[in-house]
Amino acid sequence: MQTENPLPTFEVVEAKVHRGERLTEADGVALFREPNLLKVGLLANSVREKRHGDRTYFNKNMRIEVTNVCVASCLFCSFAKLEEHMPGAHTMTLEEAWKELEDRMADPPSEVHVVNGLHPGLPFTYYEELLRGFKRIKPDLHLKCFTAVEIHFFAELYKMSYEEVLTKLRAAGLDSLPGGGAEIFHPEVRTRISNDKATADQYLEIHRVAHRMGMKTNTTMLYGHIETFEHRVDHILRVRALQDETGGFQAFIPLAFHPDGNGMKNLPAPTAVDDLRTIAVSRLMLDNVDHIKAYWVSLTPDVAQIALSYGADDIDGTIVHETIYKAAGSTSPSGLSYDELVRLIREAGRTPIERDTFYNVVKEHAKSALPEAAMKVRDRKQNRHLEVLS
């Protein structure tokens, strides 16, 4: 895939951004190719600060992955086990899944984020009951569950339309959709890395349907494997086009490919410079998406801190028990405490804002509070030293 026209210079793109003009595909590729990362970061930061100032969002969430059994064979995945009873394959009973939440009710999350493998043997009622059970434990809990890839899988497996699947799940308690499963939309890449799950059009159609039903969703991009910069820009533009249509995306989350233990383990992981650039270009291209998230699990807390100056205004949440990146060799901890997140954001010179899933402010923290900073424990360099909630 080639961009036909010669690329604009950085200065041309910069001037467009300052005039508030929408960037083109060529502009996006030019930003990816600009050698001086600082210039791109500075530009993205100006857009970020215009939108959000120093405000940086996080939430009290927890991830629960109820099954890693999966019929899809995505090359980038180190999490999924193809069949039940394979070594490492695990499917929680409903009681086990609910217990994950019950165990955290002393300091409950405001959101539960469920992402699973595509399990061929569970009844649809399993998922409905899963959601109902969570709501029974905490009625005001926000349930952000099932990627569009799962929704597509449910529709095929249980012979329903997307709208029917979503309607039933909403009736059971579903509040919004997470953004996973987007990978890279362009077929040159998608057919090679994840050929046997929802296509780009199907993924986007599900989000379109959800948005029309009044649901908010997030969306993602898995970068740093076999795709080109052009593929990334194409991906971002497809997100922008749907957002123009529906306005239903809350946040865009670039996800760094981690190579350990998957079908692309011979590839190097993207480096921090690429992570920051991707965050920055996403911020600059997506003039109609409010939030760009520096998902600390993917970036490591250190790089996520820097990303808050490269266009990101959200650092995700406490997570508690992440297993997908863990399986792919991420050195990030499985969870961060509330105070640790506040500290990370403050240390990056920003104002920590605890939010709910819809970005309503739960608690605004002071930009920096010296007594706390003086007491902080600084084991941030390695996951074994970070305060891991288990």
Place this chain on the structure above:
Amino acid sequence: MSVRISSVGYLNARPLVQGLAEDPRFSLDFALPSEVARQLAEDEADVALMPVAAAATMGDVRIVPGMAIGSRGPVRSVAIFGEKPVEELTEVCLDLSSRTSVVLARLLLAKRNPKVRFLGMKEADARKNISGTRGALIIGDPALTIEGKYPHVLDLASAWREETGLPFVFAAWCTRGDALTADHAQAFLEAKRRGKEASRALAEAHAKATGLDVISLESYLANAISYDLGEEELRGLQRFYDEAATARLLPRTTVTLFRSSSPSSSSSSSSSSCLDTILSRAAAGDRLSIADGLRLDADASLFDLGLAADAVRQRRHPEGVVTYIVDRNVNYTNVCTTSCRFCAFYRPVGHPEGYTLSREILGKKLQEVVDAGGVQILLQGGLNPELRIGWYEDLFRWMKTEYKLGLHALSPEEILFIARQEDMSVRTVLERLHAAGLDSVPGGGAEILVDRVRRKIAKTKCTSEEWLGVMRTAHQMGLRSSGTMMYGTTDTARDRVLHLGKLRDLQDETGGFTAFFCWDFQYETGTKIAPGENGTLLYLRQQALARIMLDNFDHIGASWVTQGPDVGQVALRFGADDFGSVMFEENVVSSAGTTFQMNAGTMEARIHAAGFKAVRRNVRYDWLSEPF
């Protein structure tokens, strides 16, 4: 509390200072010029009679009007002596620590003899070196002693007057903070008046002490030195500052006078330049003052600092190359008597976990380095009283004979320890170790070169002056070293900028530092102090600020060992042109829990991904491969 006055102790300062000694409002301390400046900079003095170059370097001082040490014509005590006229000299020997005179000499010679080389040495050595086309800049009493002994003399104050038509000001009363009042300033003027009247007595006393001619000394105090600081002198001083800034020898400075009506907080000193001006000066390679550095630290954004530092790197290293070295960090012993509170590595003498590596183990480690294409050993250890200088000499000789690797060994603290143990001078220790194979000295143990901080975090360790002294001696012998900074304990932004200023001063003097690395204190359970200001963003800012301030350092390294490969890579765009070392092992930082690893391939891949070409280097930063 009395106002703390620090002054140079030279004869020519006496007339200004003498009258203050008995005044109960003041406490008076005499010291060498660099020490006087240090005291003012580190808030150990409120007012200082000190060289004007040091005032420019600080950037936030106000000069007390009405008096100074200057000259309106021949000063006699600051001159270049030679057997040939200065235009014909090939070299000028001088004590490079006398900054004002050195800057003046450079400015004056730039027109008269632009090709002349300056050779730094002690004043006594400089005098002995006058011969043929080699002259020397001689300052103070020694200059008065050799008056008339050489056929050619360039009196720097005369030459300045000739060139500019203005007087020259060498030193003045400088103040920071708010301790000084109008009454004090008045007392200074009164002291000057009485001091001038006492010049006969001062000359007599000095003649008695030195054997110099009393008439000549009295004439020196009464005629050669001018103690006034009026309109004309101020124009002379400003002209000097402007020319020195244009030649990038001093930070750009506007003379700011002490006025009782304007407290320091609202005074418009040179440090109040707007941020953009400081940043563009930084990017252009101008020298910045300590006050400029603090202003950047406080007000510049991450990108301001990054872009300015990146511009400096780009200008110094236009090839777009980032270097790295393949070496091994060997910690020969963990037995140490220092017990630094930030260290998780050391074991006290007699501790069951104490070790000293045997030849057998060392040999194995060294062979692995040779086999992996490594070029150097970084050898550091604790202060182990069981190891004598002979042990080190034997070890070094054996290592050099058997393995032919570069030997980057023993930080200043270890050198000082050996000197104390053996009751030898630092110079003797360094000479013996150099003869045994020492190639260069690692810059570890600098921590923060402000003694208030050092006393808190490592009170048994050497002072800042001792650390710098070892490096000065090593550099003078032709050994190179790195400079480092470990921040993030009890240090403030001002401490960190002062630290950079001290390294920069020494580098002006010796040129012996190859590179600068900094990192934050690595907190872990084995360490005994609470962490202070640190974090990823602060690291990037500090490293960028170092690149901006250290205008006489060729190289800035990114410390991926402490910050991790990710942040280390990002730091390459914050002024670094070196990615440090492919570490086979490292025990000190990893005792504090930081255990990152990279091999040469990963390192190169990260350098490439950051947009640079990679090159392997040796300890002197010579390229060992073609950039790719």
